[in-house]
Amino acid sequence: MSIALRLARIHARDVLRGRWLITYASGLALLAESFLRFSGSESNAVLGLGTVTLIAVPLLTLVVATVHLYAARDFIEALLAQPVRRRALFAGLYLGLALPAAGAFLVGVGVPLAVRGFGDELRGACATLLVSGVLLTLTFVAIACCVVFMVEDRLRGLGVALGVWGLLAVLYDAGVLMFVAMASDWPLEKPLLALTFANPIDLARVSLLLRLDTAGLMGYTGAAFQHFFAEWWGAGLALAALTGWVAIPVLISARAFNRKDF
Amino acid sequence: MTTPMVEVASLTKRFGSVDILRGVDVTIARGRITGIVGPNGAGKSTLIKLILGLTRPTSGRILVDGHPVDEDGAYRARIGYMPQMGRFPEHLTARELFDTMHEVRGRDVEVDDDLVGVLSLQDQLDKPLRTLSGGTRQKVNACLALRFSPALVILDEPTAGLDPRSSALLKDAVLSLRSSGVTTIVASHVMSELEELCDDIVFLLDGRVCYTGPISDLRGLTRQANLERAVAALMIREVA
Secondary structure, eight states: OOHHHHHHHHHHHHHHHTSHHHHHHHHHHHHHHHHHHHSSSHHHHHHHHHHIIIIIHHHHHHHHHHHHHHHTHHHHHHHHTSSOOHHHHHHHHHHHHHHHHHHHHIIIIIHHHHHHOOOHHHHHHHHHHHHHHHHHHHHHHHHHHHHHHHOOSHHHHHHHHHHHHHIIIIIHHHHHHHHHHHTTTSOOHHHHHHHHHTOHHHHHHHHHHTTSGGGGGGHHHHHHHHHHHHSHHHHHHHHHHHHHHHHHHHHHHHHHHHHOOO | OOOOSEEEEEEEEEETTEEEEEEEEEEEOTTSEEEEEOSTTSSHHHHHHHHHTSSOOSEEEEEETTEEOSSOGGGGGGEEEEOTTOOOOTTSBHHHHHHHHHHHHOTTSOOOOHHHHHTTOGGGTTSBGGGSOHHHHHHHHHHHHHTTOOSEEEEESTTTTOOHHHHHHHHHHHHHHHHTTOEEEEEOSOHHHHHHHOSEEEEEETTEEEEEEEHHHHHHHHTOSSHHHHHHHHHHHHHO
16 A cells, blocks of 8 residues: 555545545534424425535534644654655645545535435436535645645634635625626626636526426526536536636645645 | 765745744754754744754755755654654544554564563553553653664653653663664753763754754863753753
């Protein structure tokens, strides 16, 4: 086994023993079950779970990963004093945290959905929900790595992490709305599509909404989006962009870790 | 003539606009115990972290056992490091911590368990680290540093928090390592401890090396009876 995988296994074992991941998965399962039982329709349940996945999952992942990595700083230093390359240690730290977190999301949301066994019409939406949730988890753990390896002070780091979440989950949409209001006289489909791709939460949201019957509420822009995402290359491009959103912070944090003074 | 265990040449380290080390040249002789002394902020811990590759130099070169300190951490296979305050995941037990580090280094690496018995740690091995006292955790740190038969041992304030008996036992272990050819670097503020343990001294002041060489030569140079007074005399001379 390579040293990076060995380190990932060690870190994952440490993460799993911290118990927070089990609490996280159980909380998600409880929410999922509540939505599935009390939402009235299966479509509404998936929509509700989508909101949790798009807002709460990035926030919880970011905060918990940031706190965990700051607390593990001395242990990281001890590991770095062993005969390991920094790149291998970074890969071990990232994978050891991101994979269990993604697994917890899959168990918490995926198992209740799988137990229900949705019909053909919601299968695509459920798959989009699960893939988006996993990719957002991987993205936000990577953003947590960026924060921890770039900001020395942990309180400031936690503030920066919350700021990044606020920007991507709330402020970005406010900015897009302002842009739409100001540029309402121009055709906006293409700029809006580009703006959607520039934010992983928005991209996941649009990908999910267009798989549900709520897409009709999005008007002419929604129709244009639906046309784009219904094509295999459009959906493929969205998936590639979400994967790119994992890769960018991973590369930035790997670079920061490689240069960091412990 | 044997090559030195550690060679540091023209080493500088700057954090932001602050120069921590300013052109440090140090040679650590093989098989000897070398103490690093200096007032707070002199750059002792930074020098140790640079040798371990935990901190990146601004400029300069470091060789450990002839290997450059670079991205390939393989040279650390023969280093045992005891940090000033090693904090590990608190739910781990000492046994699990030892096992984890063994897993990181590779299962084929030879393990030396002697210090666990010497420091009477057997009964503490299966308790979570959070339940251990500061001194006991420091013993765990010491056992970890000496566990994988290192050729170079780096100890940062090793006896801080240890009771007198454990402190004496650890010093005995370090002295016995010297007789088996192991090189040791000790950073400490406790001059009596350094005087008891060390053959050589590196005295850092304001990021520069003020003296490097045998303790006996330093005492002769400053005409002082012990290390504490010799270092104090050197500091007064440098500041003046």
